[in-house]
Amino acid sequence: xxxxxxxxxxxxxxxxxxxxxxxxxxxxxxxxxxxxxxxxxxxxxxxxxxxxxxxxxxxxxxxxxxxxxxxxxxxxxxxxxxxxxxxxxxxxxxxxxxxxxxxxxxxxxx
Amino acid sequence: xxxxxxxxxxxxxxxxxxxxxxxxxxxxxxxxxxxxxxxxxxxxxxxxxxxxxxxxxxxxxxxxxxxxxxxxxxxxxxxxxxxxxxxxxxxxxxxxxxxxxxxxxxxxxxxxxxxxxxxxxxxxxxxxxxxxxxxxxxxxxxxxxxxxxxxxxxxxxxxxxxxxxxxxxxxxxxxxxxxxxxxxxxxxxxxxxxxxxxxxxxxxxxxxxxxxxxxxxxxxxxxxxxxxxxxxxxxxxxxxxxxxxxxxxxxxxxxxxxxxxxxxxxxxxxxxxxxxxxxxxxxxxxxxxxxxxxxxxxxxxxxxxxxxxxxxxxxxxxxxxxxxxxxxxxxxxxxxxxxxxxxxxxxxxxxxxxxxxxxxxxxxxxxxxxxxxxxxxxxxxxxxxxxxxxxxxxxxxxxxxxxxxxxxxxxxxxxxxxxxxxx
Numbered sequence: 001x002x003x004x005x006x007x008x009x010x011x012x013x014x015x016x017x018x019x020x021x022x023x024x025x026x027x028x029x030x031x032x033x034x035x036x037x038x039x040x041x042x043x044x045x046x047x048x049x050x051x052x053x054x055x056x057x058x059x060x061x062x063x064x065x066x067x068x069x070x071x072x073x074x075x076x077x078x079x080x081x082x083x084x085x086x087x088x089x090x091x092x093x094x095x096x097x098x099x100x101x102x103x104x105x106x107x108x109x110x
Numbered sequence: 111x112x113x114x115x116x117x118x119x120x121x122x123x124x125x126x127x128x129x130x131x132x133x134x135x136x137x138x139x140x141x142x143x144x145x146x147x148x149x150x151x152x153x154x155x156x157x158x159x160x161x162x163x164x165x166x167x168x169x170x171x172x173x174x175x176x177x178x179x180x181x182x183x184x185x186x187x188x189x190x191x192x193x194x195x196x197x198x199x200x201x202x203x204x205x206x207x208x209x210x211x212x213x214x215x216x217x218x219x220x221x222x223x224x225x226x227x228x229x230x231x232x233x234x235x236x237x238x239x240x241x242x243x244x245x246x247x248x249x250x251x252x253x254x255x256x257x258x259x260x261x262x263x264x265x266x267x268x269x270x271x272x273x274x275x276x277x278x279x280x281x282x283x284x285x286x287x288x289x290x291x292x293x294x295x296x297x298x299x300x301x302x303x304x305x306x307x308x309x310x311x312x313x314x315x316x317x318x319x320x321x322x323x324x325x326x327x328x329x330x331x332x333x334x335x336x337x338x339x340x341x342x343x344x345x346x347x348x349x350x351x352x353x354x355x356x357x358x359x360x361x362x363x364x365x366x367x368x369x370x371x372x373x374x375x376x377x378x379x380x381x382x383x384x385x386x387x388x389x390x391x392x393x394x395x396x397x398x399x400x401x402x403x404x405x406x407x408x409x410x411x412x413x414x415x416x417x418x419x420x421x422x423x424x425x426x427x428x429x430x431x432x433x434x435x436x437x438x439x440x441x442x443x444x445x446x447x448x449x450x451x452x453x454x455x456x457x458x459x460x461x462x463x464x465x466x467x468x469x470x471x472x473x474x475x476x477x478x479x480x481x482x483x484x485x486x487x488x489x490x491x492x493x494x495x496x497x498x499x500x501x502x503x504x505x506x507x508x509x510x511x512x513x514x515x516x517x518x519x520x521x522x523x524x525x526x527x528x529x530x531x532x533x
Contacts (some may be wrong), residue, residue, distance in 0.1 A: 003454060003466040010162070010450045011471035012318045012441045014527040015519070023525040041522045067509065067516050068488050072472045074505020075490025082471065097207075104202045104451075105181050110275045 006074075012019040012044065015068075020044035020088045021096040031079075046093035052085040115488050125503045141244060143172045144460045145241035148231060150221055150398050152177030155431030155445035156246030157208055157531045162453035164212040171460060174215040174238060176231070181205070185305065186442045187478075188274035191282050194314030194465075195481035207533045224402040226424040242456055244419075244428045245404065246449070247396025248273070249304050249440075252410075258368055259389060267370060268387045272304060284386045285316065292322035295384035297365050298333040302411070304432050304440045307340035307487065309333075309390060311477035311511050316347070317353035318480050328356060328498055330382060332363035332375070340439075341477065341487050341508050348479045348512065365389065385469060395433035403479050404429055411435030416493055417465050418455035428452050438491060438500055441476060443523075445492075446531060447471040468493045469500075476520035483512040484520040 009020070016022045018026075026038035044052070056065035059073035071080070144167065149160050152175055159175050161524050168345035182203045209216050221231040230239045253260035259268055268333045269284075278386040284295065294316050298309040304495040313331045325383065338345050339358070349357040360377075367376040367390065374381050375389075394400070394410035398515035404421050412429040419434070421427045430452050431445040455465035474488040489506030493499075509516060 003458070004468060004470070006166075007447075007450050007466060008452050008470045008472075011443075011447045011473070013530040014472075014474065015523050016527050018263060018530045018533070023529050024522065039522070040516050041519060041526065052275055067519060068112070068474060068486050071486075071488035071505060071507050072474075072490060075472070075492070076470070077505035081304070096526075096529060097533055098525065099203055099207070099532055101200050102181070103199045103206055104183065104275065104279070106182060107204075108181055108275045109179055110273045110277055 001045070001083060002087075005080065005087050007048050008080060009062060009084055009087050015041045016044045017096045019091045021091075021094055023096045023098050025096075043093060043096075044063040044088040047085075049085040049089045052088060056081045056084070118424055123347055130460065140160065144170045146172040146174065146239070147242045147244060147456060148238050148240040149173060149175045149244045149246060150177075150231070151175075151246035151248060151396070151431070152179065152182060152205060153246060153248050153431060153445065154442045154527070154531055155248075155449045156244070157182065157205070158446040158449035159244050159246065159430060159453050160214050161208060161212050161531070162450050163456060164214060166453055166457045167460070168365050169213060171457065172215070173212075174217060174240075176217045176218045176219055176221055176233060176238070177205070178218070179272060180218060182478060183274045184442075184524070184528065185260070185274045185308075186270070186476075186527070188278050189308065189312045190478055190481070191274075191480060192271075192285060192312060193318045193478070194282070195478075198274065203272060205532065208531075211533060221398050221401065222396070224388045226402060226427055226504040228356045230425065240426075241460070242426045244430060244452060244456075245398055245402065245433070246429075246431045247398040247433050249432050250396045250400065251391040252329060253391060254358075256365065256368055256389065256391060258370060259391065264370060268368065268389050270390050271362050271388060272308075272393075281386070285319060287326065288327065288385050291326040292324065292385035293328050293330060293383060294320070294386045295330045295332065295382055295387070295390040297363075297375075298331065298335060298339075299390050300364070301339050302440060303390070303393045305475070306439050306441075307475055307477045309347070310338055310340065310345040311479070312388075313357055313359070314348055314353065314477070317356045318347075320356055325356075326513075328358055329353075330384075331360060332382070333359065333361045334364040335361065337361050337451060340475070341485055344479075344485045344508055346510065351440040352479065393432075395429070395513065399429060399433045401428065405433070407435035416463045416498065417430040417451075417467065418459065419452040420455075430455065434515075439473065441473060441475045442527060443473050443475065446527065447473060468488055469496065470503075473524065476516065476523055478520065479512045480517075482514045482517045484516040485509040485512050486516060486520070493496055
């Protein structure tokens with residue numbers, strides 16, 4: 001079970017950050033934000049389990065405004081949503097580091 | 111050849127702190143290494159598998175990455191360099207944080223041979239042995255049909271810009287130098303190729319630049335496929351409505367010849383003159399996969415077991431990313447997903463345990479159609495135990511229409527996947 005949910009949860013990291021801590025969001029933003037912030041994607045770490053489940057179910061049913069989450073939520077089973085809730089609720093929230101870019105090196109291959 | 115001294119990992123996330131979430135395979139942090147995994151390639155797939163092998167083995171697997179480039183340069187968002195809203199310097203990153211945060215050993219070298227029977231790889235400056243090998247070679251271009259484009263000089267004139275870097279910069283410069291009224295000609299290779307929506311995003315980015323700077327100019331898109339193969343309705347609308355009179359999209363147009371002197375390309379139907387020419391060749395698994403003779407499907411892509419990404423041809427050798435033969439989009443997000451399933455499986459296998467029998471993951475590809483507005487295609491993919499492949503689950507789909515809100519989220523996606531892969 002954990003193995004299964006861990007790789008699934010890790011696939012959310014492309015948008016919600018490693019271990020559910022997303023770049024640019026303040027810690028515990030989901031506790032305070034009722035609407036989605038428009039410039040970043042919310043963290044999932046330390047999210048309240050019930051809150052997570054109700055949001056995911058609402059995405060699944062098309063009852064919560066979404067640009068993309070309905071397409072993800074609809075592909076997941078109810079059990080997976082519950083396991084994800086358990087998993088993310090236990091991950092500690094912290095500020096995600098922003099990766100700084102740098103000039104392209106002269107000898108880069110292509 | 112220098113191998114950095116092994117650093118001890120800072121355990122993060124699902125580390126020791128979450129006792130009840132721990133797996134048997136994790137409970138080895140203080141024991142000697144379970145073995146060594148060598149990863150060839152430091153793109154999205156390779157960098158990600160290295161990181162997650164270290165995290166999920168709690169530092170008990172030694173990980174050595176072999177990569178020929180000093181820097182990571184992101185293909186996602188590189189079409190915005192052509193549109194003018196991003197610089198290549200916004201997309202280039204150091205590997206330093208990845209290495210030091212996770213105690214990954216790093217060898218800056220080029221692989222010259224792989225011997226799967228003795229479990230050894232050779233490089234220009236040394237050799238490495240492995241317990242398991244992960245090959246994340248990306249793509250290689252096929253010039254059999256268009257041999258005149260194979261040389262570095264030819265690619266100065268006709269860049270592919272399908273691996274982000276100096277060719278991207280070169281193509282942007284050519285676009286800037288093109289007179290108003292000029293014709294930009296590009297192609298879409300026959301699928302499968304890296305980043306299915308990418309060529310159409312590129313056409314939109316070039317059109318965005320032309321519309322605002324050189325409105326008498328045109329983009330001719332010669333598509334070897336019968337139709338737009340990703341986000342079709344959305345891209346058709348963008349081409350027809352947002353870039354009316356600028357994008358000239360032509361399906362079923364395979365390029366069969368290129369005249370570099372005359373700056374013309376020939377299709378079965380036509381000869382087309384180009385002020386600026388951008389040809390994206392057909393593709394196959396990267397050179398390292400060919401070296402190990404793992405590209406058995408159509409002599410192009412590598413057949414793997416989708417529970418572990420172990421090659422069907424060589425035991426203890428895993429292949430991830432664009433090189434894999436699958437009904438999965440060759441995207442950056444997908445490369446990281448495969449890397450994570452592979453890392454999880456390797457940790458299990460090296461501890462003598464079975465990998466997850468039913469992997470599931472989410473995938474999204476964003477495309478920018480202006481400097482600010484974006485669209486997506488998103489799907490969950492699930493292992494089918496009967497077919498033994500990954501299939502898309504119910505409920506996936508595309509944006510209703512392009513929006514600036516999705517442009518912001520696409521930027522957030524990029525920042526998060528970069529941080530997830532490189533820190």
